[in-house]
Amino acid sequence: MIEIRDKKLCSGCTACASICPVNCISMERDEEGFLYPVVDKSRCIGCGLCERICPILNKKKDEKIAPKAYAAINNDLSVRMNSSSGGVFSLLADYVLDNGGVVFGASFDEKFNVCHRFIDRKEDLQKLRASKYVQSDMRDSFKKAKELLDSGRLVLFTGTGCQIGGLKSYLRKDYDNLITQDLICHGVPSPLVWEKYLEYRGDGKSFKEISFRKKSEEKKKASFYIKYSDGAIYQRCPYPADPMVKMFLMNKCLRPCCYECAFKTITRQSDITLADFWGINTVYPKINDGKGVSLILVHTDKGRKLVDAIKEKMTYKEVPFKSAVRFNKMYYKCAFKNPIRKKFFSDLKRLPFEKMISRYGWGLL
Ligand SMILES: Cc1cc2nc3c(=O)[nH]c(=O)nc-3n(C[C@H](O)[C@H](O)[C@H](O)COP(=O)(O)OP(=O)(O)OC[C@H]3O[C@@H](n4cnc5c(N)ncnc54)[C@H](O)[C@@H]3O)c2cc1C
Structure with missing residues (x-):
């Protein structure tokens, strides 16, 4: 059964709590305010699923294939002004919503705590827009995403690298109708x-x-x-x-695991990674009007197809991977x-x- 002896080895992704067949794992806050899985031993049946699907205990090998990289801005200035970087997340989300899908991401709740939720209407997209620099509580997002995927809905799941790694481990199979997008992540505060x-x-x-x-x-x-x-x-x-x-x-x-993040691989588990394009003036100064430029990194064929589908709604330029992350070392450094x-x-x-x-x-x- 899962037992957190070293806090550096748990990102609080909720995969173990979500997979437990007898629901005996709950996510509970420690004294620093981070959520960790706690097992009710009296109900545990010892199946070992929680340990087998933990994305940190079963770390994926880094293929080290450099992703395709783009500098890009959303052509809709009002959306970009309400986004943290170049507003590319909203283009991905619009595409999925236009195709009858749902989008998972981080939002504020009524008390301005940060938590994951899903939306299926464009009117609600603003709730997921913009970076909230606090660890987002996943609640039951993995279970909900699986239900939607199993019912055939197109799902865009967005979050930090550990959240995407956790979801992929929890699902235990590939879904054609799942698109995932992570971020270059500095780490998450308590x-x-x-x-x-x-x-x-x-x-x-x-x-x-x-x-x-x-x-x-x-x-x-x-x-x-x-x-x-x-x-x-x-x-x-x-x-x-x-x-x-x-x-x-x-x-x-920051959360203890952020100082030794297991998800800062060159090839990510996500289809697409988004970030700020730090150092844009060294590669494509013309695009920089001071209102935010996104860095898009594409890891999979699915990601490439999605980026192709939104290209007409953005101004962009393909750039070499090395130049793309030259001023954004958080891509690979903790x-x-x-x-x-x-x-x-x-x-x-x-x-x-x-x-x-x-x-x-x-x-x-
Ligand atoms: C905790 C955190 C640390 C980051 N660190 C860096 C960094 O070091 N370098 C860098 O270049 N970029 C970093 N980013 C990413 C950057 O701030 C932008 O989110 C990213 O460039 C996307 O911008 P956008 O304009 O396309 O979309 P936006 O609309 O600005 O972003 C929305 C996206 O951010 C996600 N999101 C927002 N808050 C959270 C959260 N708390 N947890 C999980 N997902 C969240 C939403 O689910 C959605 O996918 C970080 C983001 C977060 C949340």
């Missing part, structure tokens, strides 16, 4: 830190909108942005000036473990969040 940050920032007020990277015509750079229900605004520009974003980018509160991480989490238990911010919400990036 949902508990995010909750405490929201409590501090809210100070009794409720939120109407939160954006980690709000773009605007007035400002050259994106801002961390909160709009409160009473119309008040909190904004930090550029977005890494916000203390929560700083703690994330300075690797102070975040370095900040030496103050341990102290950070022990302080989190006892200090008011205001103190956490003065102690940890700073640093040069």
Whole structure:
């Protein structure tokens, strides 16, 4: 049975909890706020399925085939302005929704916690749009995706590399009607830190909108942005000036497995990887209007067909893989473990969040 002895070896993907035939595995928060599987031993039948499908214990071999790479922007500026990078995710999602499919991705719930959900209407796409730099709770997304796939629906499943790896392991077979898209991922911060940050920032007020990277015509750079229900605004520009974003980018509160990520392979388990095109001016300056450019990496034939199908809705250029990731080392490198991480989490238990911010919400990036 699955037993987490070393937290570096669990991404919390939920594959084990989803596969258990007697539902005796639940995902429970540890003191840092990350979800881990916990087995009810009295109900476990010892089938060993949970261990056999764990995507980290059964790590896939990296084929090391360099993906095709593109710099691209969505031609619809209003969608791009509401996306973190070049808005390519929305093009993939539109294609799938136009073909009667469903799209899984990360959204905010009513309390602005981050969780996975699926949508099947274009009106709901905005909920999945834009990066939320917090670990997304998968809830029962794997089971729902399987049900939809088995019923023949086209499914686009999006998320971090570990979430896609987990889904693929859980499904245990290839589905022609499944398309997967992961991200170049810096790592995921603790949902508990995010909750405490929201409590501090809210100070009794409720939120109407939160954006980690709000773009605007007035400002050259994106801002961390909160709009409160009473119309008040909190904004930090550029977005890494916000203390929560700083703690994330300075690797102070990432999940333990992110420092040794098992999914940063050259050939990914996904069909497509999306990211920011850092260093765009060195390869295709003409496309860069300061409003975000996506990097698209295509790993499979299915991915290639999908990108071909959306090409008329984007401005793009194929670029060599090496130039594509030259300024985006997070494709293959893990975040370095900040030496103050341990102290950070022990302080989190006892200090008011205001103190956490003065102690940890700073640093040069
Ligand atoms: C935690 C995290 C770390 C990242 N780190 C990097 C990085 O180091 N370098 C880099 O180039 N790009 C990184 N990205 C990706 C980047 O921020 C954009 O999400 C990506 O370029 C897609 O942009 P877009 O404009 O096409 O679509 P957008 O509409 O901006 O993005 C939507 C997509 O992001 C997914 N998503 C949003 N939040 C989460 C989440 N919490 N967990 C899982 N999936 C999520 C949605 O499901 C959807 O697939 C990261 C994203 C996340 C969520």
